[in-house]
Amino acid sequence: MSTVKTAELVAIDERRLLRRLDDLAQRGALPGGGIFRALYTPAWTSAMELVTTWLKEGQLLTRRDAVGNVWGRIEGSRGGRAIVTGSHIDTVRGGGALDGALGLVAGIEAVTSLWERFGRPTRTLECVAICEEEGSRFDTNFWGARAIADRIEPNEAERTRDAAGTSLADAMRSVGLDPANAVQAVRRDIDVFVELHIEQGPVLEDHGPRLGVVTTITGTIHQEIVVRGQPDHAGAMAMSRRHDALVGASAMTLAIAELATRMGDPAVATVGTIVVEPAQVNVVPGIARFTVDARHPDAPRRTELITQIGDACKAAARERGLVVEIRTLRDRPPVTLSPRVADVLRRACRAAGLDPRDMASGAGHDAQVLAAAANTGMLFVPSIGGRSHCPEEATAAEDVVLGTRALASALRELAYQQ
Ligand SMILES: [Zn+2]
Structure with missing residues (x-):
């Protein structure tokens, strides 16, 4: 990985970003409040279809991989290993509108904005909607990121079951995926993975500033x-x-x-x-x-x-x-994220107007799995009241926009270098 040592503020479409977050929150919305989008369920399929529509609207090459992760890609003029952003589409039962969804919708917004404003990047740039992270249906988690990072165990899909006794393999078949092909989801050509996420705790809200660069994910x-x-x-x-x-x-x-x-x-x-x-x-x-x-x-x-x-x-x-x-x-065990990607993120935060806090993540994330396969970085925005994994999960709209701008600036530095 080499980068130009510059960062510039990249304009994004704020209204599109916030509207899409609202739209995604309708997929899997529970009557009593909260959201439940569990892997390979109808709510999950509906959410993935919505994301696919956005990727196609943005003129990205769109495909679903062998475990159901959905990718949008812009081929770089010089090719090479890819710069990827995204997050997970699944939620816990009764979860909120931003855990996973923010990184995914913001990633699409950042990549689409760069493509609209600056044209073809030099490096291949991709967004990914990761199929599962939370472990809220099957007795397993990080299914999507582990498939990408080649961390799925032999016969894992056949062995793993949900509370109703349905195997992960049968659930895959129900959405048109063949569990025997899961290994085809492995990617060995990712240079950088960057994930924007809500903090899910109170540190940024209590102590500021409004952006945090994650250096370590807790063990x-x-x-x-x-x-x-x-x-x-x-x-x-x-x-x-x-x-x-x-x-x-x-x-x-x-x-x-x-x-x-x-x-x-x-x-x-x-x-x-x-x-x-x-x-x-x-x-x-x-x-x-x-x-x-x-x-x-x-x-x-x-x-x-x-x-x-x-x-x-x-x-x-x-x-x-x-x-x-x-x-x-x-x-x-704890996972240390890439210091070089953290530097890029710090410059991007400064371009967006503030010095970020270096912090450890107390929650687990796809980034900790993908760190085995790529140079990985994470950016946090504040969670109101530190609340997450509940219907009250929220972040101020201005912080959602700020985080997305910083993400776009980081991707600009990473993917548009001369
Ligand atoms: Zn998450």
């Missing part, structure tokens, strides 16, 4: 913790003789939250699910199972947090005569 571990005690009669067994698994799990939950709080931002740890057995009103719980999601963008600090959580759970179990088992479900 996440998911664990299942099983606490085994002894089921007993809730009336007859004395408190002093009990081995209550839920009391133990509760002490562990409090300890986990305290450990992350004591470590300080950006350490976070969450107990998101808990179930007990036998789950009866008059029985002391014999077993409690809960999950932990713990994150830190710094690898040694993340390891320290995980160790502390394990130690605290063992200590809480010992104190109460309980047995604890800890199993890792998923372990994704």
Whole structure:
């Protein structure tokens, strides 16, 4: 990758950008509020058709790849490895209008504006609507980005199922895709991937400025913790003789939250699910199972947090005569994004009028997967109230426009170099 060391403000069509965000938010809109566009469902297909229309309106060469990612392409006059922007089209259940959608619609706006104003780029320039990121239907995530980065496991589509028991492979067939061809989605010719995204947290809103350049994407571990005690009669067994698994799990939950709080931002740890057995009103719980999601963008600090959580759970179990088992479900180390793309993004933010904040992303993103296949960068705009993955997810229109302008400036520098 080589770049010219300039950045200029690129004009975009603000009204088209905001109107398209509104239009996309109608696809998969739930009657009670919020949006649900799950992979390979009718709402997803309808959203992909809308995006395809926009790409064609912009005179981009449009195609759907082997897993359903939709690409729009402008061939560069000098060819070479591609400059790509975009984000995911799927949402969580009851999600908002911007997670994924912003990077996708802004990417189309930025590329279309560049094409309209400056003509053919020297480098090939593409937009991508990534088919799935959230893991909100199947027991898998980053399906679209992993397909591009050659990270899909053999037979994964046949093995992976949704809550209704439908395999990912059958869901692919239902939208006209052949799971046997998934490997054809692999791209080895991407030079740069840039993703604009909402922050999904409160840092930019609370501390400013209105743009953030992501340097690192946090590392996440998911664990299942099983606490085994002894089921007993809730009336007859004395408190002093009990081995209550839920009391133990509760002490562990409090300890986990305290450990992350004591470590300080950006350490976070969450107990998101808990179930007990036998789950009866008059029985002391014999077993409690809960999950932990713990994150830190710094690898040694993340390891320290995980160790502390394990130690605290063992200590809480010992104190109460309980047995604890800890199993890792998923372990994704922190990912460092490309310093060179970050430099391009910083210059683009300055061209748009402000000095951006360098920051770590606490959420996972397609960019962390694509970082294995390309020089990858991410740009954040503020989330109002830090809210995301909910119907209230929102960003001020002026920040949506600002972020899109900065994205367009970055793509101008990357794709129009002489
Ligand atoms: Zn997202």
